Structures are given as C-alpha cells and as structure tokens.
Amino acid sequence: MPKLQASCTVRSMKAMDTEEDEKKNAIRIQLWEACLMAFESFFRGCPDKMDKYAADMVELFMAGMRYDPNFVSSEDGADLEEMELEEEWGDDGAEGEGGGWGEEGGDGGGWGDDEDGGAGLVDETDLSWKIRQQATMCMAAFITTKKAVLKETYPKSETKDKYCDVIAEFLEERLGERDETVRIKVLEALKLMVRESAIFEPAANKVSMFGLPPLVRQKSWKLPHAKRVCTKVLSRFKGASVQIRSSLFDLLQQLCITLQIQPGMFMFNETLEPTLEGMNSTDMDLQARALDFLHTIASVSKDPKQFRSHIGKLVKAVGAAAESKDRIKLHALKAAGSLAYCIDQKDQKTASGLFRVVFRAMKLRDVDDEVKRGGLAAIAQVLTRLGPILEMHNEVLPVIMERLRNSSTQLSALQSLCALAESGTVKLKTELKAVVDTLTKFMRSMTTKEVKYEAARTLTAVVRLNPGTVKAIGPKLLKEAVAHISDTDTHLCSLVLSLVGSIVESKDAKVVNSQIPRVLDKMLTFAKSPLVDSQALTALVNCFKKVSTSVAAFSSLQRELEDLVDEKMPSHNVAVVAKCIAAMAIEADARTRKKFIQKSLGDLKSSKTPHQKQLALLALGGIGSVVDLSEHQGLDKFIFDSFSSSSPTIR
Secondary structure, X not given: OHHHHHOOOOHHHXXXXXXXXXXXXXXXXXXXXXXXXXXXXXXXXXXXXXXHHHHHHHHHHHHHHHOOOOOOOOOOXXXXXXXXXXXXXXXXXXXXXXXXXXXXXXXXXXXXXXXXXXXXXXXXXXXXXXXXXXXXXXXXXXXXXXXXXXXXXXXXXXXXXXXXXXXXXXXXXXXXXXXXXXHHHHHHHHHHHHXXXXXXXXXXXXXXXXXOOOOOOOOOOOOOOHHHHHHHXXXXXOOOOHHHHHHHHHHHHHHHHHHHHOOOOOOHHHHHHHHHHHHOXXXXXXXXXXXXXHHHHHHHHOOHHHHOXXXXXXXXXXXXXXXXXXXXXXXXXXHHHHHHHHOOOOOHXXXXXXXXXXXXXXXXXXXXXXXXXXXXXXXXXXXXXXXXXXOOHHHHHHHHHHHHOOOOOHHHHHHHHHHHHXXXXXXXXXXXXXXXXXXXXXXXXXXXXXXXXXXXXXXXXXXXXXXXXXXXXXXXXXXXXXXXXXXXXXXXXXXXXXXXXXXXXXXXXXXXXXXXXXXXXXXXXXXOOOOOOHHHHHHHHHHHHHHHOXXXXXXXXXXXXXXXXXXXXXXXXXXXXXXXXXXXXXXXXXXXXXXXXXXXXXHHHOOOOHHHHHHHHHHHHHHHOOOOOOOOXXXXXXXXXXXXXXXXXXX
C-alpha cells in the first residue's frame, strides 16, 4: 500500500516544458491511473482489509479528483504552479497549503464555485481527466463497500465531521467538473452517496404522510444541505449535454426517493420544467429518464397542488410520448399511471385527457407484450383514482377480457380487473358471467400459481363489491372452491377460504346451502393438516366464524370440531381447532357463549383426557382475549391448577 500511495502524488505530476518531459508525464499518469485501479479492486475485492487505510484513501481520492494541471481560474488567471499542493496526498498529517478545489479558504476556486467551470482546456492532449475519472470511481467503490466507516468521524477533519458529510460536500463541489466523462462519474458517485444517506424510521414509529414502508433500509444519516444539493443539480441542466441531463435525472430521482420523508426538502415545482424539456427531447434515452423521473415524483408526491401549474403540459407531453416507439410507450404509461394521483378529482378535462392517452395505448395490438402489461397497470391506476369523474370507462372491460385470453398478459389483466373490482369503478354486471367463467377456468386449469392466486383475489373482490351477484354466481363458485380447500397449496387455500367467507356472509347466502356440507367437510379435513400455516389459519378461522353466523349453527360446528380432537392429534392442530371454536364463540350471542364457557369449565374439572383439557384451555384463552370472563367464578383457579398437571401439553 505505501508504494502504491507514493505513486499517486501531485508533486510528481508537475507540468513539463519539453516534449520529452510530456512523454514522461503521460507515463506517470498511466502509473497513477493503474494505482488507482488497484485501490478500487482492493475496496471491491477485500474491503475488510482496507479499514486502516480509509482516511488516507479518501484524502488520496479527493486529491486525484482535484488534479487538473491545465485548469486556469476564470477569476484571476492564476497559474497552476501557485495552486498546486506541495505535499504528497496519502501521507499521514499531510495538509495542502494553497487550498484545493472547493476547499474553504482556497483561492483557486473550485468547479463547484464557478458556473462556467473556468477557462477550460489549455492543452488538447491533456490526459489528467483519466486520473480524475479513476479517482471518482475509487470514491464510488469506497461509498458502496465501506458503509459502516461512512458513519465514523473522519480523522483528518478539523471540525470532526463524519466521512459521509465530508464526502457528500466534496462531491457536491465537484458537480462543475469540466470534462463530461468525469462529470458523469461524479454524478453517479453522488447518487450512491444520496442512496446510502436514506433514513427510514423503524416500524414502531408513526408512518409518514407519504406512506413509506417501514425499515426499507438501515437507518443511516441525514444528507447535509439537501436543499442546496437539489438547487445545484437543477442549475446544471442549463446548456448541459444529453448524457449529462440523463445523469442529472438519475440523481434527482434518487434525491426524490431519499428526501420524501422530509417534506419541503425536495423541490417538486422546480423540477417540472427540466422534466418537460426532457420529455419533449428527440433523444430516446433522455425521454425515458425524464418519464421515469416524472413517475417517481408523482408517486412520491400524490399532491395535485404541487402539479397544478404544469399538469396540462405534463399530460400533453406524456400523450406525445405514448405515441412514440414501444420503448418510450412503456415509460410513458408508467408515468401516466402515477400522474393520475396528481390530478384534482374535480378537473374532469385533464382527467379525461389522461384517460384517453392511456386507453388509446392500452387498445393497441401490434405492440410488445410488455407495453400491453404497462397499459393494463396504468388504466387500473387511472380508473381507481379518477373513475368517478370519467365517462366511457366501461369500454375498458372488453379490452381486459381480451387480454385475459393471452397467456403473456393474463396476470396483468387479472391484477387490473381486481383493482377495478375493489374500487367499484367499472360495473361488471354486463360481463359478470364471462368474468366468473374465465376466472374459475383459470383456477382449475394448468396455469401458473400466480394466475390462480390473482383469480381467487379477483373473485373475492367481485363478490364483496357486488353482494347482489351471489344469487347468480354463488353456487358455482362454491362448487369450484371445494377442490382447492386442501393442503396441496395452502396459499391458494387461504384465498379460496376468504372467497367462501365473502359468499356466506352475503344476504343471499341461503342459495348456497346445498354446497355448505361439502365445503365444511373440506374445512374440517384441512384443520387436521400439519401444513396449516399462519395465513391459512387466519383464513380458516375467519371462514368458520362467518359460516357460524350465517348458514350453520354454532353448536353443530362446535361438536364437529371437537370430534376432530383425539390423543393422536398434534398440539399444533389442537390449537387450530381451539382458535376456530373461540372465534365462533366470540361471534355467538351471549347466552350461547356462556353455555360453551360453562361446558369448557366442566371439561377442566372432570377427568377428561389431556387433549380435551388442552382444547378447553386454549378455547377459553382465545375467548378471554376478547371477552371479559371475570363473571365466571373459579376460572382463574382452574387455570392456575393446570400448571400442576402431569401432562406437558396441559402445562
């Protein structure tokens, strides 16, 4: 390491006057670049062994990122010789005398201090950009591999700042790098730094106004001067090349995601103008980046007030992009779906315009399947949010039904149909029979598991939002459901049990009475399965609870469940049966519940077998977690006495 560090010095790279010296200079640059490449490999290949070199490496990388011997300051025209560091970077205790680029107190003026980036190149054969590029890549490797070190104090900071703060501010200062290739690397490194600085509170804390998922990333640190970073990034759009603007959009996108839990920190309104310019660009890559950025800020904001002044232009630009090639269509549809949440629900004109854009793209047949899937997802978002103020939205259902016949778009079509059914936006009565026939066919055919799961969810949503349809479709659905109540696929079983529960709690549940015995037999068999997991158990308990309050009596179901328990039944299944009985008892009337509690107390008193006593204890515990049982005298005594039982299951 010391030998490699010694080859990465500013002193050894002083400008040469003769051609022979220029050749030597090129060789030294190649050597410096090779050493930096070695450092990057060390950090990526064996980061644990680089901890003791962290401070020296950061200082060395910053020196390399500053190295630009042909830069002339636009302010004072100072020659490089006056600004060069006289000490070698990487040695302990080394301090620059002249003030580096962007350093406080330096006279040279960093790239971040000058909007125009100085006077520019004075030598077309200058190779120093290679050093700056490789040093930036090394800094990026340090950021990604030394996350724990980033939160430690930087020993060479006079103000005792942390590594993360020092590096973040340095990268911010380097945003004005004059070489485009290097500047893109600086933007990528800053993006990595922003991503590592994301703060997400633990699940126990109150969820923020943006509904962030808890504990998405490890809690880290707050990005210093976040608003200033946004301002500087936005200022770099003017006159920038397509490649630079694409990188700026990537950085802004990460800033938006990171700062979404700090209301007011991200400048939504200021970003919309460059976004519009990017969406109207003729460069497809820049268009895609701008549309992805719009998708992100619309998803994060979901506030019509922040988009009010630009919403018309944004919808128009998204519409134009949706008429472009398939690659851009997909990005445009994603942006359109998110933009639906940023339109005022009273603005019918704009809502109709966005709906026409998405629906026109959704109907296309001669496009990639990925675009078709994007159209289905977007139309679901638009109708879920804006359906009440839209007209002609019932034309969507025939297109979705057509997409259901295509195996590559089945899952997306089902997800859209489920979202629309849950929102109640689209009336399904006209296509109800076709929808039910198609979905039940999916559940019994050799389709993928995901399609079966989504079909079950969609049928449940249809029944819940249209309870009047049970009379027409209930018997057929229960007949199909029986085949899936088993431990062959417990996830599908839990979804089907939710469907059964939705059917039997309907006011027209009497029409399915003939199917209930077969369903109950399957449910009782499933309760004995050793494969009942938590999700399936919750669905089974809820289903028994709904059946007991609608189409079957509590006393009969209680007896059937108790008959399942014998000395061979595992404790796990005894607990399953007890949970089902307790849930039904809680929903039963007070008289029936009291009668069952007295029976359970009798089971504890009498010389019943251990498994029956275990069932009684678990059932009483389940009831007591919801209902006050203090009126039943002696209950606590029986429970405490159970700790002295010779049976480990009772204890």
